[in-house]
Amino acid sequence: MTHRDLCVHSSTPDLRASGIVVRLGVDVVLDDVDVLARGGRVTALLGPNGSGKTTLLHVLAGLRKPDRGTVLVGDVAIRSLSHRRRAQTVALVEQHATTTTDLTVRQVVALGRLPHRRMLGARGDSGAEVVDTVMDLVGLTHLADRGWTTLSGGERQRAHLARTLAQQPAVLLLDEPTNHLDLGQQLRFLALARDLGLTTVAALHDLELATAFCDDVVVLNHGRVHGQGPVTSTLTASLLREVYHVDASLDPHPRLDRHHLVWDGHVEENS
Amino acid sequence: MSVARLAAGRAVVVVTLTAAALVASAAVALSLGSVDVPVARVLAVLLRRLGAGGEVTVLEDQLVWQLRLPRVMGAIAAGAVLALCGAVLQSLTRNDLADPFLLGVSSGATVGAVTIMVLGIEVGGLVASAAVSVAAFAGALAALAVVLVIASAGGRGLSPHRTVLAGVAVAYLCSAYTSVVVIMHGEGDAARRVLSWTLGSLAGLRWDSTLVLLGAALVALVWFFAYAERLDAFTFGEVSAQSLGVPVTSTRWVLMVGTAVVTATTVAYVGVIGFVGLVVPHLVRPLVGNRHRAVLLASAAGGSLLLMWADTAARSLVDRQEVPVGALTALLGAPVLVWLMARRPRA
Amino acid sequence: MIRRAAMPGLSLAAGAVLLLAGCAGAPEKETATAESGDRFPVELVNCDHEVVVASTPERVVTLNQGATEVVLALGLGDRLAGTAYLDDAISDRWAQEYEQVPVLAAEYPTNEALLEAEPDLVYASYASAFDKGVAGDRTVLAGSGIQSYLSPFGCPDKSQRPAPTFDAVWQELDDVAELLGEPGTSKALVSEQKETLESIRDAAPGQGLTALWYDSGDKTPLVGGGQSGPQLILDAVGAENMFDDIERGWGEGSWEDVLATDPDVIVLADASWSSAEEKRAYLEKDPVLSELTAVKKGAFVTVAYSEATPGVRMVDGAASVASQLADLDLRP
Numbered sequence: 001m002t003h004r005d006l007c008v009h010s011s012t013p014d015l016r017a018s019g020i021v022v023r024l025g026v027d028v029v030l031d032d033v034d035v036l037a038r039g040g041r042v043t044a045l046l047g048p049n050g051s052g053k054t055t056l057l058h059v060l061a062g063l064r065k066p067d068r069g070t071v072l073v074g075d076v077a078i079r080s081l082s083h084r085r086r087a088q089t090v091a092l093v094e095q096h097a098t099t100t101t102d103l104t105v106r107q108v109v110a111l112g113r114l115p116h117r118r119m120l121g122a123r124g125d126s127g128a129e130v131v132d133t134v135m136d137l138v139g140l141t142h143l144a145d146r147g148w149t150t151l152s153g154g155e156r157q158r159a160h161l162a163r164t165l166a167q168q169p170a171v172l173l174l175d176e177p178t179n180h181l182d183l184g185q186q187l188r189f190l191a192l193a194r195d196l197g198l199t200t201v202a203a204l205h206d207l208e209l210a211t212a213f214c215d216d217v218v219v220l221n222h223g224r225v226h227g228q229g230p231v232t233s234t235l236t237a238s239l240l241r242e243v244y245h246v247d248a249s250l251d252p253h254p255r256l257d258r259h260h261l262v263w264d265g266h267v268e269e270n271s
Numbered sequence: 272m273s274v275a276r277l278a279a280g281r282a283v284v285v286v287t288l289t290a291a292a293l294v295a296s297a298a299v300a301l302s303l304g305s306v307d308v309p310v311a312r313v314l315a316v317l318l319r320r321l322g323a324g325g326e327v328t329v330l331e332d333q334l335v336w337q338l339r340l341p342r343v344m345g346a347i348a349a350g351a352v353l354a355l356c357g358a359v360l361q362s363l364t365r366n367d368l369a370d371p372f373l374l375g376v377s378s379g380a381t382v383g384a385v386t387i388m389v390l391g392i393e394v395g396g397l398v399a400s401a402a403v404s405v406a407a408f409a410g411a412l413a414a415l416a417v418v419l420v421i422a423s424a425g426g427r428g429l430s431p432h433r434t435v436l437a438g439v440a441v442a443y444l445c446s447a448y449t450s451v452v453v454i455m456h457g458e459g460d461a462a463r464r465v466l467s468w469t470l471g472s473l474a475g476l477r478w479d480s481t482l483v484l485l486g487a488a489l490v491a492l493v494w495f496f497a498y499a500e501r502l503d504a505f506t507f508g509e510v511s512a513q514s515l516g517v518p519v520t521s522t523r524w525v526l527m528v529g530t531a532v533v534t535a536t537t538v539a540y541v542g543v544i545g546f547v548g549l550v551v552p553h554l555v556r557p558l559v560g561n562r563h564r565a566v567l568l569a570s571a572a573g574g575s576l577l578l579m580w581a582d583t584a585a586r587s588l589v590d591r592q593e594v595p596v597g598a599l600t601a602l603l604g605a606p607v608l609v610w611l612m613a614r615r616p617r618a
Numbered sequence: 619m620i621r622r623a624a625m626p627g628l629s630l631a632a633g634a635v636l637l638l639a640g641c642a643g644a645p646e647k648e649t650a651t652a653e654s655g656d657r658f659p660v661e662l663v664n665c666d667h668e669v670v671v672a673s674t675p676e677r678v679v680t681l682n683q684g685a686t687e688v689v690l691a692l693g694l695g696d697r698l699a700g701t702a703y704l705d706d707a708i709s710d711r712w713a714q715e716y717e718q719v720p721v722l723a724a725e726y727p728t729n730e731a732l733l734e735a736e737p738d739l740v741y742a743s744y745a746s747a748f749d750k751g752v753a754g755d756r757t758v759l760a761g762s763g764i765q766s767y768l769s770p771f772g773c774p775d776k777s778q779r780p781a782p783t784f785d786a787v788w789q790e791l792d793d794v795a796e797l798l799g800e801p802g803t804s805k806a807l808v809s810e811q812k813e814t815l816e817s818i819r820d821a822a823p824g825q826g827l828t829a830l831w832y833d834s835g836d837k838t839p840l841v842g843g844g845q846s847g848p849q850l851i852l853d854a855v856g857a858e859n860m861f862d863d864i865e866r867g868w869g870e871g872s873w874e875d876v877l878a879t880d881p882d883v884i885v886l887a888d889a890s891w892s893s894a895e896e897k898r899a900y901l902e903k904d905p906v907l908s909e910l911t912a913v914k915k916g917a918f919v920t921v922a923y924s925e926a927t928p929g930v931r932m933v934d935g936a937a938s939v940a941s942q943l944a945d946l947d948l949r950p
Binding site for chain 2 (some may be wrong): 705834835836837838864869871872873889890891900903904905909
């Protein structure tokens with residue numbers, strides 16, 4: 001099952017950011033950033049800590065107005081949309097989404113239907129169908145009535161993903177979605193995201209996961225784009241040395257039909 | 272799905288039960304007071320006033336219809352407002368200990384009240400008690416304005432953190448003013464009168480003031496209910512709420528100003544009654560779940576019941592005397608709060 | 619020989635002069651240190667404190683309105699070196715004399731301000747006057763040669779306070795007059811007050827009437843209870859206090875009870891923090907309370923706050939209430 005069963009959008013649009021500048025006081029967090037995330041593909045957003053990944057994701061999600069620059073979904077400027085329309089177009093799974101309220105999984109996922117509902121409106125049935133579908137997609141149907149506080153880290157991430165999918169967006173943004181997950185859970189989550197077929201941008205910490213699950217990559221360093229494009233051609237040995245200070249390269253995977261990361265060791269930062 | 276229907280059905284049952292409890296409690300509350308009026312006579316007064324004819328004495332009508340009924344209705348209205356505002360602010364600031372007086376409303380109102388009560392300033396032709404209400408309302412709004420200015424400075428919207436801090440700062444400032452005025456200008460039993468006003472009382476309510484309170488309660492109920500789903504969106508914080516399409520900053524402004532205005536209206540007439548807004552939302556969540564549509568309705572009903580009973584106790588516990596209702600709600604509320612915190616599952 | 623004969627004559631003459639001087643004697647108000655010999659020292663126990671006045675106090679400082687008015691009422695205002703803390707206005711009849719005395723402070727004076735007035739006797743109505751920042755501990759004062767007297771109604775130990783009655787007030791007057799060396803002044807005043815009271819009781823303008831004594835408050839009224847000034851005054855005029863079962867001087871009443879009783883007359887206490895006009899306006903504008911018989915008929919009596927607290931002006935309060943009641947002519 002893919003997003004096509006949920007889809008309300010006619011196609012998978014490109015997500016294009018041009019000339020993004022974001023300042024925080026005197027610091028320049030994002031300096032003239034251009035990003036192209038192609039429709040239907042998974043783009044990894046990489047970069048060391050403090051490179052501005054979360055800020056860029058918030059700008060791409062339309063949650064933060066950049067000091068300069070525009071973000072287009074297809075050919076629609078994201079800031080020109082109303083809050084509701086924007087939430088029906090782009091959805092973000094943020095890094096640390098916690099709560100002390102003991103909602104059930106179903107209630108959490110149902111939050112995703114908010115952009116489709118009016119303020120004093122009654123709940124329509126189409127909402128319930130969508131909720132069931134996305135819970136099935138992420139494999140949480142058996143936990144539908146369990147309380148949030150009883151869930152494991154992996155289950156919670158999947159619930160957040162389901163909630164975002166319930167918004168029926170055209171573009172999916174993920175901010176370090178696999179941070180507190182075991183390896184198996186990480187692999188499962190990213191495979192799920194990839195198989196959805198939505199235009200996806202995922203900020204990732206782990207180069208190996210990016211290589212395994214993403215089509216394209218954007219590398220940020222100190223608020224600037226150091227390089228972007230298809231994974232294998234962008235993550236060259238010299239880029240890895242300059243940005244991550246490691247002696248590494250992408251080599252063909254011994255068993256599968258893709259590449260994987262092979263590293264020799266770290267490099268002194270001044271060399 | 273049947274599960275969702277069941278939960279909704281359960282919420283409806285709880286709300287209906289509390290409504291029935293409200294009506295029954297009101298009937299009993301109307302028969303209690305300094306002068307004995309049996310429940311049968313209470314009903315007779317009500318029926319006659321509602322057009323069904325019948326004979327009642329002037330005294331019975333005065334006591335039941337003109338003194339007690341406005342007071343009971345006022346308790347229902349004020350209790351609903353306080354509980355609603357508490358629930359809204361707790362979700363908005365993601366702080367379990369938030370209450371309707373977070374934004375300086377109670378301290379500002381006290382400044383206004385004390386200024387009239389102790390400094391004896393006249394307000395064009397109004398009786399002292401009416402002047403106190405007007406001044407309390409004005410003081411509350413002034414304090415709110417100061418809190419909002421401080422909290423929104425720096426331009427990152429009304430962050431909960433800044434708002435709470437601003438509220439605390441304004442509260443301290445106001446209490447300094449109150450103390451200085453009472454100590455330096457207070458005559459006779461000024462301190463006792465100020466304390467008495469601060470602890471709240473529904474004793475002065477007549478139909479004119481109660482109708483205002485009922486109006487405020489109705490406005491609060493409809494307005495906040497409309498925002499209920501947006502409040503649900505705040506469950507996982509500001510970023511998630513925004514991503515779900517909720518305009519976070521404008522929602523915060525609207526709800527904070529809204530809660531402050533209806534709370535200020537309530538405080539102006541009945542003083543500062545604590546704990547209702549803090550405790551009731553926590554009490555109803557285990558019963559009706561966490562969706563705000565249910566929580567808000569149940570909180571309103573629960574707050575009404577609690578305050579009605581507290582007020583009835585306030586005027587019947589000690590013979591010939593009124594215990595300040597704010598002291599009673601605190602007495603009830605404190606152990607309930609401790610019990611709630613103790614049984615919280617470790618998240 | 620002549621000297622010896624002259625001695626007895628001289629002694630006689632000297633003795634005669636002395637005697638004559640004694641007989642012609644200072645009028646009671648003049649200060650005569652010779653007089654001190656027979657009146658002083660005065661010793662009495664006041665609120666567990668031994669007061670020993672060795673000679674006529676000339677510089678009395680009164681720290682509360684009640685105390686000030688006692689000294690003025692006894693006609694001994696010229697002994698005052700300073701006054702303090704008025705609750706409301708001094709009665710007209712002593713106003714002129716009061717103006718002559720320096721006022722130390724609007725409320726309590728600081729310790730320094732008090733000592734600056736060089737008092738030999740400090741007289742107060744409330745124990746708070748002997749707090750640290752004001753006059754200070756009475757024993758310490760006595761050690762510096764400053765005697766003190768505290769109205770028994772204000773003794774810090776409540777078990778030593780007398781029940782509020784006219785007799786207790788008159789006892790205080792006697793005590794103070796004795797301390798000031800002029801016991802005759804209190805006797806005159808007390809008998810005057812007794813006469814006034816007697817005539818009020820005989821006239822009984824409040825006979826058969828039920829009264830509400832409304833002191834302050836609006837949502838809930840503070841009313842005169844059964845055990846202090848309000849009750850004494852109402853008893854004197856022969857009226858019934860609807861809240862006489864409150865076992866204190868003042869207490870919280872309930873408007874419900876007032877509606878149920880529907881008193882014939884409402885006595886309004888007039889204080890600067892709660893004026894009689896304010897209270898009347900509140901009653902007249904309230905939708906329910908304006909229906910009370912007394913409010914509709916305008917059956918109001920006003921009493922100054924200081925004339926309703928146990929003190930030397932209480933008889934004036936009773937007289938004022940009596941004459942207002944007579945004017946209202948409410949008797950059935």
